[in-house]
Amino acid sequence: MTDDTTTAEAPEVDQDEVERDEADIAGDYIEGLLDICDLDGDIEIEERGGRVYLSVTDDGEGLRVLSKPETVTALQELTRIAVQAETGEFSRLILDVGGSRDARASELQRLVDTAIERVEGGSSSAALPPMSSYERKLVHDLVAEKGFHSESEGEGRDRHTVVTR
Template sequence: MMNEYVYVASSVDEAIKKGLKDLFLTEENVKIEVEEAGNNGILGLFKKEARVKLIPLEPEYDKEKIKNSLLKTQPKVSAVPKKEVIEEPVEEIKEEVVVKEENKKREDLIVLNKDKIVDYMTKIVHSMGFDTAKLVFIEEGNKNYTLRITEVESTSLLIGKRGNTLNSLQFLANNYAKKFTKSYFRINIDCDEYRENRKETLEELAINMAKKSKKLGKPVQLEPMTSFERKIIHNALSEIKNVETESHGKEPHRYLVITAK
């Protein structure tokens, strides 16, 4: 039977990092199950912490053995011998490196590895109990991609309150895909057109809160949101005169304050 380890933290990201550090493993060596996506509550109240389960893929995995092995193999500090300088022809190597770098720039490494990303995320979604779910990879352009989850019986359960579960899955997808490229990219995870509907809701909220701020004659504070959702609010109010938006706090509790004069 495979060993299972559960970790709790303020966010899914922190819980996974905590677990990997504790187990001396990387994401490629474990199966990750999100048991609780967690949420920030309302103004800090009724907050729920994220809870993840990490299952090492190696059946014979033993954390204590690995820990002891790492301690034994730590190198002792000693005098560094001088390296013998060997002259080698440089021009051909330089040319070869330049060609390889140019080829890498032309290739879209996320698209090249899309099947691996889809397989990885499909396993996670299935492990959450959505056995019939299928994921479709979509290129949106400008290094933006969407993983659309279809054939799910309970979409509201998968989406979670205010998209918390989708946001956690989105974090896992982007974090996993970082292994394939160091360039900028963004993977959005969507289900039942939630992202577009949420965008419209946030834009409407932004206008209403700006009106409220002007009526009350004082700033209005919104609940904590992801950076992507805060950007939607910023953009919705950016063209309106005498309305300012400012971000306050630290992730994952960062929130917006709207001031209308």
């Protein structure tokens, strides 16, 4: 006796296709925002470690108003929401406007260097100001590169990194 019933299989999802979709949706969203603001900008999209990175650059000073850290964070969250609304999937994309991420990475490096100096100078620990999870991850990496230890402490907006030996 043969069983003629068939089982419907869910279609396989190609992760590269999902990432392209995420990148395309995010790029279109940012392009629309730039149009609304009447700003020119070049959008570069790349994938690093399973995460989509969008960089918006221009030749002049037009993006200066959008490149403030709080503004970039807000735009990133809006872009993530737009991607999630379209794909139904949580987005972990990272947005950089006018080189703001590089500037913030340099600032974080200075904060880490100062914290390590305090620990080397005899403090048992050095707490950094509250920051986003992305920034805390960068700090943890910078601290580890210097041979020190760090942990995140606190909740919500007060979550910060503490550096120890």
